Amino acid sequence: MEALYIDKHYNLVVECKQGSKKACYELYRLYSKAMLNVAFRIVGNIAEAEDILQESFLHAFNKMSDFRQETTFGLWLKQIVVSRSINLLRKRKMAWAEVEDVELENIADEEIEDDSEQQYKVAQIKEAMKELPEGYRVVISLYLLEGYDHEEIGQILNISENTSRTQFLRAKRKLSEILSRKGITS
Structure with missing residues (x-):
């Protein structure tokens, strides 16, 4: 049972x-x-x-x-x-690009002492995420905000685990560019 x-x-x-x-x-x-x-x-x-x-x-x-x-x-x-x-x-016929293996970057954890400052930064990042191309936004949202791993994302989106990782890395870089352009430091 x-x-x-x-x-x-x-x-x-x-x-x-x-x-x-x-x-x-x-x-x-x-x-x-x-x-x-x-x-x-x-x-x-x-x-x-x-x-x-x-x-x-x-x-x-x-x-x-x-x-x-x-x-x-x-x-x-x-x-x-x-x-x-x-x-x-x-x-919407979202196109996914299959790409070769890309080495994963380590994401450094940074402690932020002021909770209101952290919440402000999170809000800015979420706002900047809206500017990402659809494929990037979906993968980064599923990974960071919804807690899925790359294998699960691959299954959900019918893409390879490697494509999920690559889309995530590209989304991270693009998000960093958007935040820099807006004068927001991470």
Whole structure:
């Protein structure tokens, strides 16, 4: 017998499975903002992200009987949002460049003492990420913001792990150029 993963919203999920519209609304209220952010970071357009959010919740609620609580509802929903976001990008006919092996650079961890300064820099970086080409933005968002590794990104985007690493490195360089051009030091 498979072990079920019990999360803090287990009762809402059970009620939603039983057809409770109130429970479905509560799950929507709890997760919609975070899932909108996930979609927006991937597609880079708020209107498209809102559409993805609605489609993802509709899909999740229609397939609620398939959800077996082997993970949290939030993680299951996030996978749906990421998948639908990637599908939208594929519809845009995003081109990926296969490239040869590139040596990975080490990213130095720098301690920032002032939390408000760190939050300001993070906001500036997120803003600068919007200027990246779509392929770069998707890979760097999935890696840095969503926590996927290059193997997972490769599977999600149907590209090689090496292409994911290369796109990430190129995105990092391009982001650094954008930040330098704006006079922002990392």
